[in-house]
Amino acid sequence: MPSDIDYFFNPSSIAVIGASRNPKKFGHIIFRNLNNDAVKTDAEGVIRSASSVFGKKVFPVNPKAEEILGKKCYKHISDIGEPVDLAVIVVPAESVVQSVAECREKGVKAAVIITSGFAEAGNAAGEEAVKKAAGSMRVVGPNVIGIYDAYSGVDTVFNLRHRQQRPRPGNIAFISQSGAFGSAALDLASFDGIGISKFVSLGNMADVNETDMLSYLLSDEKTGVICMYVEGSKDYRALYGKLKSSRKPVIVVKAGKTSQTRKAVASHTASMAGESRIFSGMLRQSGALETDAESLFDMAKIFSQPVMRNSRVHVVTDGGGFGILAADALVQNGMRLSKLSDKAVAKIRGCVPSYATVSNPLDLTGDADNARYKSVLPLVLGDKNVDALLVILLMQISSLDSDIVEVLASQRRFGKPVIVCMAGGEYTNLHRKMLEEKGIPTYSYPERAVSALAGMYRYQKMKRLRSQE
Amino acid sequence: MPSDIDYFFNPSSIAVIGASRNPKKFGHIIFRNLNNDAVKTDAEGVIRSASSVFGKKVFPVNPKAEEILGKKCYKHISDIGEPVDLAVIVVPAESVVQSVAECREKGVKAAVIITSGFAEAGNAAGEEAVKKAAGSMRVVGPNVIGIYDAYSGVDTVFNLRHRQQRPRPGNIAFISQSGAFGSAALDLASFDGIGISKFVSLGNMADVNETDMLSYLLSDEKTGVICMYVEGSKDYRALYGKLKSSRKPVIVVKAGKTSQTRKAVASHTASMAGESRIFSGMLRQSGALETDAESLFDMAKIFSQPVMRNSRVHVVTDGGGFGILAADALVQNGMRLSKLSDKAVAKIRGCVPSYATVSNPLDLTGDADNARYKSVLPLVLGDKNVDALLVILLMQISSLDSDIVEVLASQRRFGKPVIVCMAGGEYTNLHRKMLEEKGIPTYSYPERAVSALAGMYRYQKMKRLRSQE
Numbered sequence: 001m002p003s004d005i006d007y008f009f010n011p012s013s014i015a016v017i018g019a020s021r022n023p024k025k026f027g028h029i030i031f032r033n034l035n036n037d038a039v040k041t042d043a044e045g046v047i048r049s050a051s052s053v054f055g056k057k058v059f060p061v062n063p064k065a066e067e068i069l070g071k072k073c074y075k076h077i078s079d080i081g082e083p084v085d086l087a088v089i090v091v092p093a094e095s096v097v098q099s100v101a102e103c104r105e106k107g108v109k110a111a112v113i114i115t116s117g118f119a120e121a122g123n124a125a126g127e128e129a130v131k132k133a134a135g136s137m138r139v140v141g142p143n144v145i146g147i148y149d150a151y152s153g154v155d156t157v158f159n160l161r162h163r164q165q166r167p168r169p170g171n172i173a174f175i176s177q178s179g180a181f182g183s184a185a186l187d188l189a190s191f192d193g194i195g196i197s198k199f200v201s202l203g204n205m206a207d208v209n210e211t212d213m214l215s216y217l218l219s220d221e222k223t224g225v226i227c228m229y230v231e232g233s234k235d236y237r238a239l240y241g242k243l244k245s246s247r248k249p250v251i252v253v254k255a256g257k258t259s260q261t262r263k264a265v266a267s268h269t270a271s272m273a274g275e276s277r278i279f280s281g282m283l284r285q286s287g288a289l290e291t292d293a294e295s296l297f298d299m300a301k302i303f304s305q306p307v308m309r310n311s312r313v314h315v316v317t318d319g320g321g322f323g324i325l326a327a328d329a330l331v332q333n334g335m336r337l338s339k340l341s342d343k344a345v346a347k348i349r350g351c352v353p354s355y356a357t358v359s360n361p362l363d364l365t366g367d368a369d370n371a372r373y374k375s376v377l378p379l380v381l382g383d384k385n386v387d388a389l390l391v392i393l394l395m396q397i398s399s400l401d402s403d404i405v406e407v408l409a410s411q412r413r414f415g416k417p418v419i420v421c422m423a424g425g426e427y428t429n430l431h432r433k434m435l436e437e438k439g440i441p442t443y444s445y446p447e448r449a450v451s452a453l454a455g456m457y458r459y460q461k462m463k464r465l466r467s468q469e
Numbered sequence: 470m471p472s473d474i475d476y477f478f479n480p481s482s483i484a485v486i487g488a489s490r491n492p493k494k495f496g497h498i499i500f501r502n503l504n505n506d507a508v509k510t511d512a513e514g515v516i517r518s519a520s521s522v523f524g525k526k527v528f529p530v531n532p533k534a535e536e537i538l539g540k541k542c543y544k545h546i547s548d549i550g551e552p553v554d555l556a557v558i559v560v561p562a563e564s565v566v567q568s569v570a571e572c573r574e575k576g577v578k579a580a581v582i583i584t585s586g587f588a589e590a591g592n593a594a595g596e597e598a599v600k601k602a603a604g605s606m607r608v609v610g611p612n613v614i615g616i617y618d619a620y621s622g623v624d625t626v627f628n629l630r631h632r633q634q635r636p637r638p639g640n641i642a643f644i645s646q647s648g649a650f651g652s653a654a655l656d657l658a659s660f661d662g663i664g665i666s667k668f669v670s671l672g673n674m675a676d677v678n679e680t681d682m683l684s685y686l687l688s689d690e691k692t693g694v695i696c697m698y699v700e701g702s703k704d705y706r707a708l709y710g711k712l713k714s715s716r717k718p719v720i721v722v723k724a725g726k727t728s729q730t731r732k733a734v735a736s737h738t739a740s741m742a743g744e745s746r747i748f749s750g751m752l753r754q755s756g757a758l759e760t761d762a763e764s765l766f767d768m769a770k771i772f773s774q775p776v777m778r779n780s781r782v783h784v785v786t787d788g789g790g791f792g793i794l795a796a797d798a799l800v801q802n803g804m805r806l807s808k809l810s811d812k813a814v815a816k817i818r819g820c821v822p823s824y825a826t827v828s829n830p831l832d833l834t835g836d837a838d839n840a841r842y843k844s845v846l847p848l849v850l851g852d853k854n855v856d857a858l859l860v861i862l863l864m865q866i867s868s869l870d871s872d873i874v875e876v877l878a879s880q881r882r883f884g885k886p887v888i889v890c891m892a893g894g895e896y897t898n899l900h901r902k903m904l905e906e907k908g909i910p911t912y913s914y915p916e917r918a919v920s921a922l923a924g925m926y927r928y929q930k931m932k933r934l935r936s937q938e
Binding site for chain 1: 493495498585586590627628629631632633634645646647648649650651652653654656657659660698700722724725726727729730732733734761762763787788789790791792793794796797800801806823824826828830832834835863864865866867868891892893894895896897898913914915916917
């Protein structure tokens with residue numbers, strides 16, 4: 001039986017209550033984003049137009065407008081002569097209860113309430129009235145930016161697309177109790193070429209909370225990894241149970257960690273921020289991974305890689321300094337520097353100049369070209385002493401070109417993790433994005449790459465141990 | 470008396486020994502970069518063409534070419550009928566000694582030897598021969614990418630400018646024992662809008678070493694902060710003495726921290742990597758700041774800010790979640806959350822909507838516009854209870870526009886540190902760059918912003934204490 005939460009992500013029809021003709025208003029931006037403003041790519045990077053992906057009807061509702069963006073506008077949701085699955089409510093706070101009641105009467109399955117000014121602003125009574133009006137209709141919000149589904153095209157985020165880009169489809173889901181954190185993270189994910197399945201900002205959680213959403217995503221087939229930004233929970237026990245039962249990696253950023261910041265949480269999303277150490281302990285026990293804000297997607301994207309059988313990592317580099325930093329980081333993170341078999345060493349020596357250092361790090365030196373990587377990488381990955389490969393690729397040097405992306409992508413055939421460290425500006429970022437879209441996670445600095453890889457290895461080891469208990 | 474090392478950065482004339490017509494060769498790229506390929510901006514961001522900035526003569530030397538890029542080519546350096554201050558040597562390893570000898574005979578003051586294949590590749594005898602041939606002529610290298618001076622325009626870095634951009638002029642100098650790390654860092658600095666005074670990659674340090682260069686930069690008036698990437702030193706005592714005497718902040722990344730990675734250092738730049746803990750202790754004692762690779766410029770750029778008198782920081786945000794993360798990070802880094810005076814609170818309440826939270830973090834909420842920041846920031850900075858301001862600026866929201874850059878830049882008048890946290894993609898990065906060029910350091914995540922600010926505060930406190938000893 002499909003969850004009723006699925007209506008948020010895969011509705012057949014959507015009404016925007018409070019759609020506006022004023023291009024500065026959220027009600028306009030949301031309606032536009034849901035209509036004609038999207039350029040979408042599929043997982044292979046092929047551009048598909050938004051409308052052909054959606055195949056949904058989107059109705060504007062506003063008693064004061066006849067037409068919005070060329071579409072007939074309805075005075076009330078009851079005037080729409082067809083069923084409405086999802087309502088996006090973006091009217092002023094004082095009109096929300098009325099809108100919710102009308103949605104319920106219309107038989108709307110799910111409502112996203114964008115509007116703020118409820119429990120987070122001391123208006124607990126208003127929030128209770130919303131709950132009562134909603135009845136069994138599912139509600140996300142109030143006080144949210146709402147939903148983004150990279151596959152279905154549902155996008156209630158009220159930021160303009162040139163200011164906040166939308167990430168391509170992928171297998172990382174993201175639940176955020178902060179709308180701003182969510183929108184900045186989506187923007188960054190898009191910039192970095194990271195793929196997202198579903199995003200939701202939960203705001204005040206009058207109805208749907210973090211545990212409901214986690215539960216839904218755990219059985220969502222498009223989602224392989226779940227990221228969460230959490231300020232607090234009204235039911236830690238339920239959250240713990242759900243985390244513990246998860247077969248997907250769940251990566252959590254906790255905000256409101258100190259006694260001084262916990263009261264800020266109350267005025268932000270009206271959550272109760274739990275004691276930080278207790279929360280961290282609960283996460284550890286449940287098998288979830290806690291991380292800092294910046295490492296959230298660093299960690300999430302590594303899980304696209306195959307399972308590491310052991311902790312022996314080989315570093316192949318075109319820059320000596322970065323190779324040493326990577327090796328330092330591996331040792332400091334409890335990983336091992338793999339030692340190539342004599343056979344592999346002999347073969348590699350046959351492919352590289354005499355001044356290359358065939359060790360770990362394996363330094364191909366600053367004149368390495370695509371061909372040198374292409375001949376050496378399979379020899380490293382094919383060695384039974386190597387469990388994962390960390391490639392350092394400094395695209396600044398003139399001997400490498402864009403075909404290196406294919407060289408690296410083709411190494412996935414060995415069924416071992418392959419990750420790339422590349423630091424730089426525009427030219428480098430372009431190639432990072434190309435690699436991400438080919439399923440190769442990239443990191444700016446060795447420390448970040450290693451920290452993600454080691455995190456995945458520890459997670460997998462913990463899961464193996466627990467399954468044997 | 471000006472140091473003889475100054476000839477590396479401010480020569481009147483430059484010869485490129487091994488200049489090439491083949492656009493793939495380093496000898497071509499270097500010659501081109503020194504000639505006509507630069508677009509340079511001054512500290513205010515005004516574009517000035519390279520040639521008008523240089524005002525230097527650049528001579529190609531190559532016995533096999535008549536002309537390179539339309540310039541008369543000389544068979545030998547002795548054929549140039551004028552004095553040559555700086556030679557960039559980019560001939561094959563086996564010809565380096567001969568070239569060095571000819572440079573010395575010509576009266577060249579300083580030589581950058583790009584070529585590798587010396588001590589780092591086991592050819593210690595070759596390196597000794599180079600030293601002997603050089604005599605009293607100063608040498609940077611061999612095995613380097615060499616010099617970049619954002620003011621004089623000297624640029625011996627052999628990477629194409631579209632692959633590795635060059636940073637604008639600024640007050641951060643950078644000494645790197647790794648060429649690749651150096652070039653990636655310059656590229657990143659440029660992408661992030663960070664200003665650099667002088668960069669040098671030191672390679673094998675046959676002559677000029679990290680301490681010589683540090684000593685030079687300590688009296689360089691364009692340089693306010695010095696960054697170093699260090700693998701090892703042949704004379705730790707000298708380095709310590711120089712660091713200890715420094716009145717400028719020196720920020721150090723140490724590579725080769727473990728017994729397993731120290732041998733990789735030997736085959737990279739032929740340095741002796743010291744024991745990591747001893748090195749860290751030495752740095753602490755000397756007053757230098759040790760950091761990880763990724764934080765190097767994060768830390769360096771904060772020193773453009775005024776001295777913090779005390780540790781009370783105020784957070785002003787347009788996103789609640791980021792505000793809480795920032796406050797968490799401040800508390801965890803030993804800083805204090807400032808408490809506004811009643812008078813300031815009353816005035817601020819007069820400028821913000823009722824749903825804004827006037828506390829610390831001060832949450833202007835997701836519909837904050839330029840005017841709201843403009844009215845609130847001076848009230849916060851003018852409060853005697855506030856020692857520094859951390860602004861969180863989520864440019865994704867539609868109410869802010871680019872004029873916010875001026876609003877923030879004008880807050881520098883209070884003589885207190887003002888730093889900005891903004892996370893996002895293209896639109897955000899554009900505005901980060903604009904802020905950096907106005908002297909406002911920006912950071913992607915609150916943790917990074919706070920870690921830099923706290924680092925500066927601890928450094929200043931330590932300096933105050935030592936000056937009282």
